[in-house]
Amino acid sequence: MSQNSSSSNNKDDRHAEKQITPRAEDFSEWYLDVVSAAELAENAPVRGCMIIKPNGYALWERIQKILDDRFKELGVANAYFPLLIPERFLEKEAEHVEGFSPELAVVTHAGGKDLEERLAVRPTSETIMYDAFSRWVRSYRDLPLLINQWSNVMRWELRPRLFLRTSEFLWQEGHTVHTTEEEADERARQMLQVYKDFAEDVMAVPVFIGQKSESEKFAGALHTYTVESVTQEGKALQFATSHNLGQNFSRAFEITYLGQDGARHYGWQTSWGISTRAIGGMVMTHSDDKGLVLPPRMAPQQVVITTVGHGMTNFDRVPSEALRLAEQLRGSGLRVHLDDRELRPGEKFFEWERKGVPLRLELGGKELSAQVLTAVRRDTGEKQEINLSQADTQVSELLDKIQTDMFRRAAEYKENWTKEVDSWEEFVKEIQAGHLVLAHWNGKADVEEKIKDETGASTRCAPFDHPAEKGKCIYSGEPSSCRFLFAKAY
Amino acid sequence: MSQNSSSSNNKDDRHAEKQITPRAEDFSEWYLDVVSAAELAENAPVRGCMIIKPNGYALWERIQKILDDRFKELGVANAYFPLLIPERFLEKEAEHVEGFSPELAVVTHAGGKDLEERLAVRPTSETIMYDAFSRWVRSYRDLPLLINQWSNVMRWELRPRLFLRTSEFLWQEGHTVHTTEEEADERARQMLQVYKDFAEDVMAVPVFIGQKSESEKFAGALHTYTVESVTQEGKALQFATSHNLGQNFSRAFEITYLGQDGARHYGWQTSWGISTRAIGGMVMTHSDDKGLVLPPRMAPQQVVITTVGHGMTNFDRVPSEALRLAEQLRGSGLRVHLDDRELRPGEKFFEWERKGVPLRLELGGKELSAQVLTAVRRDTGEKQEINLSQADTQVSELLDKIQTDMFRRAAEYKENWTKEVDSWEEFVKEIQAGHLVLAHWNGKADVEEKIKDETGASTRCAPFDHPAEKGKCIYSGEPSSCRFLFAKAY
Numbered sequence: 001m002s003q004n005s006s007s008s009n010n011k012d013d014r015h016a017e018k019q020i021t022p023r024a025e026d027f028s029e030w031y032l033d034v035v036s037a038a039e040l041a042e043n044a045p046v047r048g049c050m051i052i053k054p055n056g057y058a059l060w061e062r063i064q065k066i067l068d069d070r071f072k073e074l075g076v077a078n079a080y081f082p083l084l085i086p087e088r089f090l091e092k093e094a095e096h097v098e099g100f101s102p103e104l105a106v107v108t109h110a111g112g113k114d115l116e117e118r119l120a121v122r123p124t125s126e127t128i129m130y131d132a133f134s135r136w137v138r139s140y141r142d143l144p145l146l147i148n149q150w151s152n153v154m155r156w157e158l159r160p161r162l163f164l165r166t167s168e169f170l171w172q173e174g175h176t177v178h179t180t181e182e183e184a185d186e187r188a189r190q191m192l193q194v195y196k197d198f199a200e201d202v203m204a205v206p207v208f209i210g211q212k213s214e215s216e217k218f219a220g221a222l223h224t225y226t227v228e229s230v231t232q233e234g235k236a237l238q239f240a241t242s243h244n245l246g247q248n249f250s251r252a253f254e255i256t257y258l259g260q261d262g263a264r265h266y267g268w269q270t271s272w273g274i275s276t277r278a279i280g281g282m283v284m285t286h287s288d289d290k291g292l293v294l295p296p297r298m299a300p301q302q303v304v305i306t307t308v309g310h311g312m313t314n315f316d317r318v319p320s321e322a323l324r325l326a327e328q329l330r331g332s333g334l335r336v337h338l339d340d341r342e343l344r345p346g347e348k349f350f351e352w353e354r355k356g357v358p359l360r361l362e363l364g365g366k367e368l369s370a371q372v373l374t375a376v377r378r379d380t381g382e383k384q385e386i387n388l389s390q391a392d393t394q395v396s397e398l399l400d401k402i403q404t405d406m407f408r409r410a411a412e413y414k415e416n417w418t419k420e421v422d423s424w425e426e427f428v429k430e431i432q433a434g435h436l437v438l439a440h441w442n443g444k445a446d447v448e449e450k451i452k453d454e455t456g457a458s459t460r461c462a463p464f465d466h467p468a469e470k471g472k473c474i475y476s477g478e479p480s481s482c483r484f485l486f487a488k489a490y
Numbered sequence: 491m492s493q494n495s496s497s498s499n500n501k502d503d504r505h506a507e508k509q510i511t512p513r514a515e516d517f518s519e520w521y522l523d524v525v526s527a528a529e530l531a532e533n534a535p536v537r538g539c540m541i542i543k544p545n546g547y548a549l550w551e552r553i554q555k556i557l558d559d560r561f562k563e564l565g566v567a568n569a570y571f572p573l574l575i576p577e578r579f580l581e582k583e584a585e586h587v588e589g590f591s592p593e594l595a596v597v598t599h600a601g602g603k604d605l606e607e608r609l610a611v612r613p614t615s616e617t618i619m620y621d622a623f624s625r626w627v628r629s630y631r632d633l634p635l636l637i638n639q640w641s642n643v644m645r646w647e648l649r650p651r652l653f654l655r656t657s658e659f660l661w662q663e664g665h666t667v668h669t670t671e672e673e674a675d676e677r678a679r680q681m682l683q684v685y686k687d688f689a690e691d692v693m694a695v696p697v698f699i700g701q702k703s704e705s706e707k708f709a710g711a712l713h714t715y716t717v718e719s720v721t722q723e724g725k726a727l728q729f730a731t732s733h734n735l736g737q738n739f740s741r742a743f744e745i746t747y748l749g750q751d752g753a754r755h756y757g758w759q760t761s762w763g764i765s766t767r768a769i770g771g772m773v774m775t776h777s778d779d780k781g782l783v784l785p786p787r788m789a790p791q792q793v794v795i796t797t798v799g800h801g802m803t804n805f806d807r808v809p810s811e812a813l814r815l816a817e818q819l820r821g822s823g824l825r826v827h828l829d830d831r832e833l834r835p836g837e838k839f840f841e842w843e844r845k846g847v848p849l850r851l852e853l854g855g856k857e858l859s860a861q862v863l864t865a866v867r868r869d870t871g872e873k874q875e876i877n878l879s880q881a882d883t884q885v886s887e888l889l890d891k892i893q894t895d896m897f898r899r900a901a902e903y904k905e906n907w908t909k910e911v912d913s914w915e916e917f918v919k920e921i922q923a924g925h926l927v928l929a930h931w932n933g934k935a936d937v938e939e940k941i942k943d944e945t946g947a948s949t950r951c952a953p954f955d956h957p958a959e960k961g962k963c964i965y966s967g968e969p970s971s972c973r974f975l976f977a978k979a980y
Contacts, residue, residue: 042622044571044572044618044622045576045579045618045621046572046574046575046576046609049572049573049574050572051569051570051571051572051622052569052570052571053569054567054568054569054637056569057567057568057569057570058567058568060570061568077544077547077548078544078547078548078551079541079542079543079544079546079547080541080542080547080550080660081534081541081542082534082536082539082540082541082658083539083573083611083642083644083658084536084539084595084644084658085536086535086536089535101602102601102602103601104600104601105574105597105599105600105601105609106597106598106599106600107595107596107597107598107611108596108597108598108599109595109596109598109608110594110595110596110646110657111592111593111594111595111646111647111648112591112592112646118599119536119595121573121597121611128534128535131535132532132534132541147544151642152573152641152642154573154574156600156601156602157601158601167600168572168573168574170570
């Protein structure tokens with residue numbers, strides 16, 4: 001397809017066909033170069049918004065497909081609620097409106113007239129959904145109510161960056177109502193685990209999961225649970241979140257059910273979401289100075305077969321054999337692109353490297369005579385020979401190995417880059433060195449703010465896999481019952 | 491899942507649990523009752539917008555899945571463009587802005603400030619996409635460019651009706667650029683055929699396809715092709731459209747390519763779309779006074795197994811046998827719901843009838859002893875016995891038959907309800923009788939408008955399957971070269 005060809009880059013985009021800036025030189029510039037060179041997205045003419053190009057949208061489609069199947073297995077049904085929310089809805093939950101007001105885009109004019117009521121473009125859909133839930137939920141027999149929505153949302157962004165922070169982004173938001181606090185909390189944690197499994201098993205992105213501090217939690221939540229990934233720059237990136245909303249919204253929106261005891265009760269709620277931001281997280285975890293590196297389970301194209309040696313005397317049978325191979329591999333369930341364009345091999349290799357295809361197979365007259373393929377891994381650059389007669393098994397195995405190796409390397413990085421410290425001096429030193437830090441903190445918001453002001457590091461979460469442990473707050477010296485993860489963050 | 495239970499209706503919705511108004515009494519009220527009783531959608535608190543409930547959204551997911559696979563087979567890639575469009579973009583194509591201006595919703599305020607530039611919520615995405623295409627397209631090697639987007643759009647609606655006309659709706663919009671006018675026109679017609687096949691083969695909705703008159707075409711198109719379905723009220727309903735845009739937009743947005751001749755040329759373009767409106771069309775074609783009737787290929791649940799005879803002495807083995815049967819049928823690729831709730835059978839039957847499940851299988855102790863199932867068709871109400879030992883084959887065959895019968899009946903209705911007339915007197919009589927009419931017309935807009943003013947009937951299309959034929963305009967007596975389809979329309 002033409003939109004996959006290298007010539008379809010954005011004429012005006014300074015990142016498009018330039019060399020990719022090395023990570024060591026300028027990490028931010030490197031990231032934008034990688035996104036541009038792989039043709040994932042570009043800036044839109046409306047400030048802060050992005051155009052997700054076919055290569056980038058294909059990644060979102062992988063996320064949608066895999067998570068949507070999983071949500072449905074867990075009993076969740078999809079629905080769609082309106083884009084526009086009357087501002088008075090947002091005002092019903094005090095913390096919620098305070099959290100979102102500064103970021104709202106507002107429709108004031110429609111159908112040729114000024115509107116009587118201002119309508120916010122949804123920044124998230126708690127309020128519009130829960131107004132409906134208050135009508136849908138009547139009795140305990142209607143619960144749990146498990147609803148999800150795939151949609152666009154808008155939060156006006158002053159410092160936009162493709163995928164990571166954009167004024168409009170795509171996401172899914174799940175919203176549930178339960179009869180008990182325990183069941184709601186279990187659901188919130190279950191969905192967090194779904195995101196963790198997706199990050200690690202599909203995106204090969206190792207993550208921390210844990211609970212946010214009071215000041216970092218979602219506006220209106222009782223508890224926010226978070227999945228945090230680590231970039232190659234040593235920053236934390238909020239990858240997905242899941243909220244135990246308690247009864248904050250059910251009280252504000254009158255979501256009540258008739259219990260088995262014959263009395264009316266407020267429902268217990270959760271909400272949880274992942275967005276196009278996760279694509280940015282994955283790019284930042286895996287890519288290198290040559291461009292995008294995709295893990296095989298995420299890659300829209302897992303394998304590219306490139307023909308080489310066009311015009312050589314022994315080339316005749318190459319195109320038909322390449323096609324046969326492509327169909328054989330597709331037949332074993334692989335996603336395969338055949339690049340038989342008559343271009344210099346180096347030009348083709350360069351393009352597929354930038355686009356992050358996990359495995360390149362080279363087939364020319366020489367390979368055909370020897371009944372072998374040259375396989376080149378995108379993640380390591382390693383070359384190896386594959387027997388043409390066993391291509392399907394060997395390619396599948398190699399893709400599995402790439403997936404595993406990518407996760408292992410990223411997990412080692414995450415492990416090595418996270419330092420446990422017990423003094424303020426060490427804390428400052430490690431944060432300055434670009435590490436993530438596990439440290440005791442007294443849980444107080446004023447101390448959290450001072451730490452952030454002085455070092456740039458914010459609390460990311462109290463990790464679930466870190467046992468409760470008594471200690472002293474590295475800043476105040478006051479007692480603490482667990483370590484928090486601190487890091488600079490996107 | 492709880493959202494499928496009958497008790498999750500909208501408390502405040504007057505349609506929710508009331509008897510369905512008979513079609514003969516009030517067709518509009520019947521339609522809203524059917525949509526509500528099947529829990530497809532409800533009105534949102536923002537005027538003109540709707541909430542698509544899980545049962546309705548599952549229909550949209552069927553549409554998405556089937557069409558998206560087809561688009562991809564035809565080389566189309568998905569992408570995502572911004573929701574907000576600067577008003578100056580819309581103004582670049584004169585007819586386009588004139589057509590859409592009255593329907594725009596406009597964001598004037600964002601991030602706590604008044605915006606310097608008004609941003610329209612997209613009513614369609616030609617302008618924002620083509621601005622990008624002008625950068626993406628450089629040479630003939632980039633063409634054809636074949637892009638599709640699944641998204642929400644907004645056109646402020648004064649007389650909203652669920653699915654048929656809502657201020658916000660979901661749709662897909664395909665946009666292509668070609669090197670020749672012929673190739674663009676072929677693509678526009680090809681996509682029209684995709685919609686026709688989908689309507690007829692999946693939704694069992696027989697349709698007319700043809701070309702719109704000049705006054706009914708899309709704002710900015712050279713030609714608009716349309717798929718028109720027929721409601722049981724005898725009205726036409728625009729089901730999907732495909733536009734040959736010529737070079738109108740490529741000239742306005744400077745989409746040029748370097749040809750093989752070394753010169754720069756403007757691209758030839760198409761756009762094509764189908765929306766949640768098609769769901770309304772399907773409901774209006776098939777449903778009856780008992781509620782929704784779904785064709786098996788569209789039905790999210792094709793079969794409901796209902797247990798009967800709870801509490802009877804021979805009931806013991808029924809639940810496990812019902813579960814085994816459900817799994818057997820799912821194993822043969824059918825979408826099956828098991829309703830083993832301990833409710834009166836009539837209550838269960840009533841619910842699944844309203845929800846339109848194509849086939850109900852009743853299993854109780856009596857059936858189990860006889861090793862038979864009672865199968866009840868939703869479309870005809872016919873009952874028949876099915877051998878439990880051959881359930882998978884017999885159920886599949888029965889579903890195929892329901893699909894075929896539903897299309898045949900609707901096609902007969904369409905045929906019988908469409909009258910060929912050659913005089914103004916006949917024309918008026920047939921339109922008044924609620925029929926669709928094929929009649930000669932001189933192609934002039936003033937005559938078209940007079941016909942509409944006097945009878946309420948608009949031109950729907952010049953049907954492709956109707957041979958060119960000389961005749962006289964039924965209104966003006968002037969010469970005409972083909973018959974147009976006229977009808978009252980949604």
